[in-house]
Amino acid sequence: MTVINIIVHQAANFSVPLFIVALGGMFAQRSGFKNIALEGMMMTGALVGTSFLVIFESKMNDQALFLIAVCVSGLAGMLLAFFYALASIKFKREQLLPGMALNMASGFFSLYLIDQLSKDAYIDLTKNFSIQSIPYLSDVPILGKLLFSDIYVTTLIGLVLLVVAIIMINNTRLGLRMTACGENAEAAASAGIDVDKIRTVCVLISGFLAGMAGLVFVVTASNSFGGSVAGYGYLALAVLSLGRWKPMGVFVSSAVLGILCALPAVNEKAPFFMGSPYLLRIIPYLATLIIFALSAPHIRMPKSLGKHQKTGK
Amino acid sequence: MRFPDIDKMTTRIRYTWKGIKDSPQFRHVLASVAAIAAGLVVCFAILLLTHPSGAFLAFWRIITGGRTGGSAGRGNALCLAAPIILTGLSVGFAKRVGQFNVGTPGQFLFGAFSALYIGAQCTFIPVSIRWAVALLGAFLAGALWGLIPGVLKAVKKTDIFITAMLMNFIAVFGVDWLIGAAFSNPTVQSGIVLPSMGLNKLFEGSCANIGIIIAVLCALIIYILFKRTVFGFEMNVVGQNYETALNIGINTKKTMIVSMFISGALSGLGGGILYLSGTGLTLAVSETLAFEGLVGIAAAAIALFNPLGILFVGLYFGCIQQGSTYIAELGYSSNIIGIITSVMFYFSAFSTVIGNIVLKSGASKKRGVK
Numbered sequence: 128m129t130v131i132n133i134i135v136h137q138a139a140n141f142s143v144p145l146f147i148v149a150l151g152g153m154f155a156q157r158s159g160f161k162n163i164a165l166e167g168m169m170m171t172g173a174l175v176g177t178s179f180l181v182i183f184e185s186k187m188n189d190q191a192l193f194l195i196a197v198c199v200s201g202l203a204g205m206l207l208a209f210f211y212a213l214a215s216i217k218f219k220r221e222q223l224l225p226g227m228a229l230n231m232a233s234g235f236f237s238l239y240l241i242d243q244l245s246k247d248a249y250i251d252l253t254k255n256f257s258i259q260s261i262p263y264l265s266d267v268p269i270l271g272k273l274l275f276s277d278i279y280v281t282t283l284i285g286l287v288l289l290v291v292a293i294i295m296i297n298n299t300r301l302g303l304r305m306t307a308c309g310e311n312a313e314a315a316a317s318a319g320i321d322v323d324k325i326r327t328v329c330v331l332i333s334g335f336l337a338g339m340a341g342l343v344f345v346v347t348a349s350n351s352f353g354g355s356v357a358g359y360g361y362l363a364l365a366v367l368s369l370g371r372w373k374p375m376g377v378f379v380s381s382a383v384l385g386i387l388c389a390l391p392a393v394n395e396k397a398p399f400f401m402g403s404p405y406l407l408r409i410i411p412y413l414a415t416l417i418i419f420a421l422s423a424p425h426i427r428m429p430k431s432l433g434k435h436q437k438t439g440k
Numbered sequence: 441m442r443f444p445d446i447d448k449m450t451t452r453i454r455y456t457w458k459g460i461k462d463s464p465q466f467r468h469v470l471a472s473v474a475a476i477a478a479g480l481v482v483c484f485a486i487l488l489l490t491h492p493s494g495a496f497l498a499f500w501r502i503i504t505g506g507r508t509g510g511s512a513g514r515g516n517a518l519c520l521a522a523p524i525i526l527t528g529l530s531v532g533f534a535k536r537v538g539q540f541n542v543g544t545p546g547q548f549l550f551g552a553f554s555a556l557y558i559g560a561q562c563t564f565i566p567v568s569i570r571w572a573v574a575l576l577g578a579f580l581a582g583a584l585w586g587l588i589p590g591v592l593k594a595v596k597k598t599d600i601f602i603t604a605m606l607m608n609f610i611a612v613f614g615v616d617w618l619i620g621a622a623f624s625n626p627t628v629q630s631g632i633v634l635p636s637m638g639l640n641k642l643f644e645g646s647c648a649n650i651g652i653i654i655a656v657l658c659a660l661i662i663y664i665l666f667k668r669t670v671f672g673f674e675m676n677v678v679g680q681n682y683e684t685a686l687n688i689g690i691n692t693k694k695t696m697i698v699s700m701f702i703s704g705a706l707s708g709l710g711g712g713i714l715y716l717s718g719t720g721l722t723l724a725v726s727e728t729l730a731f732e733g734l735v736g737i738a739a740a741a742i743a744l745f746n747p748l749g750i751l752f753v754g755l756y757f758g759c760i761q762q763g764s765t766y767i768a769e770l771g772y773s774s775n776i777i778g779i780i781t782s783v784m785f786y787f788s789a790f791s792t793v794i795g796n797i798v799l800k801s802g803a804s805k806k807r808g809v810k
Contacts, residue, residue, distance in 0.1 A: 163601065210786070218790040223540050223601065224741050228786035231734050235778025238728075242773035243490055355728045361605040368599070405617035412609045419606075423598040 130397050135273055137392045142385020143285040144169075144344035149363040149370070149377045150292055151204075151336030157296070157372055158329035159309040159322075161222045161433040164211050165337045166360025167230035168204035172338025173345045174237045176200030177250050177352045180342075184254060190280060193256045193346070197281070197339050204338020205331050207233060212330045216323050222433055230360070238354040249353030256280075256346050281343045288336070292374040305329055309429035348392075358412070362388075365415045369422065372429060387411040468744050472753065472788065475742050479784030483776060494770040501766045502776075505759030508766045515639065515646020519717050521758020522651035523548070526710030527736025528743065528750040529658055530586075534703040535745040536666065537696055538679035539593065543604030544707045545733030546611030547585040551578035551708025552715045552730075553615045556723055557622060559632045559716060571634050575654075575712045582708015583701050585611060590700025594693040600700075608729055616725045633718035651713035658706065659751040666747065675699055707733060731778065735761075738785035757781060 148165055155162035179196045187195075207229055214225035241250060257277050264275040296302040307315040308322050316322050337360065344359060345352045366384055370376030391407045394400050400407060460466050480503065487495040506513030527544045534541035555578040558570065565573050589603040639648035666672040678685040678695045685692050714732060715723060739757055743749030757777075764777040 214786065214789050220789045225786055225789040227540075227542060227737060228741070228782050228789060231738065231782035232779060232786060234728070234734075235775055235782055239486075239773050239775040239779055242775055353727070357727065358605065358609040361602065361609070364599075365602050365606065368602075403617045403620050405613045405620070408613040409610055409617070412606045412613070416603060416606045416610070419602065420592050420596050420598055423592075423596045 132273055133396050134386070134389070134393055136277060137389035137396075138382070138386045139282050140279070140347040141388040141392070142382045143279070143281050144340045144348060145359055145363060145366060145385050145388065146285050146378060146381040147281075147288060147343060148337045148340035148359055149366040149381050150288055150374065151333040151340065152363050152367045153292070153370075153372055153374065153377055154305070154329045154336070155326075155333035156367060156432060157309045157429060158305040158326045159312055159429055159431040159434065160215070160326045160330055160333075161226075162208075162211070162330060162333050163223060163226035163364065164207060164229040164360075165333075165363050166356065166358065167226075167233040168207045168334050168337035169341035169344065169356045169360050170230075170233040170237050170354070171207045172200035172204040172341030173352050173356055174233075174240065174341075175203035176338075176342030177252065177345050180252060180254075180346075181250060189254065189256055190258070193280065197284075197342055200342035201335040201339040204336070204341065205334040207338075208330045208334025211334070212327045216327055216330070234354060237352070241352075241354055249351045251351045252346065279343075279347050281347060284339075289374055289378055296374065301325070301328070306429075309431055312431040312434065348388075362411065362415060365419050368428065369415075369418060371427075384411055384415065387414055468746070468749070472742050472744065472749065475784045475788035476756070478787040479780045482783045483780040486776065486779060487772065491771050494772070498767040498770050498772050501770075502760050502763040502780075505763045508763070510645075511643045512645035513762055513766075515643025515648035516719065517759045517762035518639070518643070518648045518652045518755075519646065519719060519758075520714075520761045521755045522655040522717075523710035523714040523732045524735050524739055524757045524761075525652075525655040525751055525754030526658060526713065527707045527733050528739035528754050529655075529662055529747060530703045530706035530710070531737050531740035532743070532745040532747055532750050533662060533706060534586075534699060535740065536672070536675045536679050537699045538682070539590075539600045539696070539700065541586065541589075541604060541700070541703050542601055542737060543586060543589055543607050543704065544736050545729035546604070546608035547582040547704045547707035548711040548733040548736075549615050549730045550585045550611045550711070551582035552711030552723055553618060554578050554581035554708070555712030556715055557618075561622065567632060570632050571716060574632065574716060575634075575709060578708045578712025579705045580708070582711065583705035585708065586700045586702075586704015587697065590697045590704075593700070594696040608733075612727060612729065615723070616727075619723065619725055632716065634713065634716050647718045649717050651717055654709070654713065655754070656751065658709075659747050663747040671695075671698075707736070710736070735778070735781050738781040741785050742788040744788075 148169055151168070152162055152165050176196045176199060179199050180192065183192055183196075186192075211225055211229055214220050215222045241248065244250075257279050260276045265271045267275070296306065304315065304320050304325050307318070307320060308325050312322050340359070341356060344356050349357070362384060363381075366377060366380045369380040370378070388411045390400075390410060391404050394404065394407055483502065484495065484499050487498050501508050506515070506517040509516065527548055530544050530547070531541050555574040558565075558574040558577045562570070562573070585607055589598075589600050589607060592598045592603050593600045633647075634649040634651055636647075636649045637653060639652070640646060642648070666676070674685070674690045674695050677688070677690060678692050682692060685695075710732060711730070715721060735757060736754075739753045740750055743753045760780065761777050764774040767776070768774055
């Protein structure tokens with residue numbers, strides 16, 4: 128039983144940040160904006176959020192502090208998204224180059240700040256923000272230990288976000304306009320939709336979610352921030368196309384990849400592989416590459432993805 | 441006797457200036473310079489915010505490059521510039537077929553590891569030619585890492601950005617594993633050094649070597665390849681319009697695969713050159729992408745993917761990187777160089793807009809005077 132417990136907990140710890148960042152990517156890409164700065168937004172969020180946690184560590188209730196830090200890191204990701212939108216939407220530049228520049232900038236900025244502020248090469252979290260037990264629910268015979276003890280509040284946030292995303296995309300005005308902009312920007316514009324405005328809003332939402340995911344990654348999966356989020360922002364792009372740009376698909380594919388990402392952590396607690404731990408760390412990337420290559424011809428992406436809306440001028 | 445007609449001369453000068461001003465090359469250079477200036481301004485602001493007292497001195501040391509270290513500093517700047525030029529050329533080469541090769545950090549790292557492995561472990565090769573074999577190994581290793589995304593793109597039409605990035609992380613953790621498997625200690629140093637070709641006499645006390653010569657030659661060869669050969673033309677057509685390339689009978693798959701092969705090889709070569717140049721640099725277990733690979737992407741973007749432009753921007757980046765090694769004693773982290781390059785990269789994305797605004801405002805002022 129304990130082995131299954133460990134696997135479920137670690138899989139949740141690793142797949143929730145991946146799911147949140149992929150959901151952020153989905154909002155941007157469904158509106159036709161190829162947001163590749165997810166990794167940079169995650170790093171910015173992680174940097175700001177971790178610093179916030181370390182500064183206010185002993186001044187507040189743990190869970191309240193964690194929730195506030197998640198919001199703060201979301202806002203930090205949003206700041207980066209603003210710069211991205213400025214270059215790619217306002218000035219109509221290509222979407223790949225500024226995104227890559229922002230990824231690099233936030234990575235190097237994190238490294239610089241960590242170098243200046245701390246003696247080690249990383250910021251350490253001293254506290255564990257998991258909820259050890261919930262009254263009544265944790266005492267349920269098997270499920271209590273499996274689902275309701277030693278969990279993070281972010282798992283719940285992830286599930287709520289999934290429901291919100293499904294409703295938002297299928298039933299709200301913004302969601303439908305978003306899809307229209309992603310599928311055919313010219314048609315959307317001729318129907319009176321302000322494509323640039325919709326895309327800007329979507330990129331900002333995407334930045335907020337990615338920034339959140341950065342802090343969630345640090346707290347649940349790695350416990351320290353050393354200027355890298357292990358390429359989750361890029362994995363999210365692959366997860367997104369494997370999930371066919373749909374919330375449910377993204378959820379399933381990020382859960383599967385999350386299990387693969389959790390293998391090294393599972394191995395630490397319940398050893399099953401004796402070789403180098405780095406071999407286990409390659410697995411998610413290699414598996415994504417293979418699945419991605421095999422499924423590529425069948426993927427149908429939003430038609431206007433990565434293209435600017437042509438104006439009549 | 442008649443004096444030369446001043447009016448005619450000024451008119452001619454004005455028209456020549458107008459010709460230069462409206463030429464695309466001038467705009468490109470202006471765009472690059474604007475991006476670099478913006479990056480330096482942000483760098484100065486960050487220095488001021490961290491420690492206001494030493495900011496001026498630190499900024500001066502960064503922008504003057506190797507000057508603080510004398511001839512050794514200048515030579516080392518060349519030494520650091522070579523890998524950046526090569527990774528930049530790698531990105532520029534792939535851009536010619538319309539692909540954005542972000543796999544340079546992985547190709548660079550894998551090339552570096554192969555060169556070190558051959559340098560340190562293959563003792564059966566005589567020392568006099570082992571550096572050449574090691575560089576060849578780096579070349580092929582990088583090429584392999586570039587080939588995989590290239591083949592996937594050509595055959596399966598996958599997004600090269602995602603596949604190349606995944607290859608990067610496979611390289612990062614793969615090299616971490618290989619270091620543990622092939623060497624006993626976690627930091628790897630090569631047993632051999634590249635020949636200096638007399639450059640150490642020119643720059644005394646430095647580790648300048650054949651690497652910078654290889655880098656410059658590569659830039660020139662690629663420039664000629666783009667301008668004068670059939671393959672360069674085919675690459676351009678494939679990059680500009682894939683359908684047209686298919687229709688006029690270009691083997692697009694072959695062009696794509698060969699371009700990505702060469703692109704990866706250039707990055708791998710850069711990795712080999714950096715770690716064999718005897719700077720005392722060691723390859724250590726790490727979880728972040730290789731610095732030179734990322735900076736190469738920035739250099740290529742700032743130079744607007746032109747091989748000769750990449751050569752100059754790469755040399756400049758080598759200089760400021762060497763300059764940044766002198767600011768540690770003033771209490772600054774040398775990681776600032778990464779911030780500078782990426783800020784320049786960001787501004788290069790819309791520096792043509794800035795250039796246009798500057799030129800337009802100049803023109804309207806002139807009209808106002810009349």
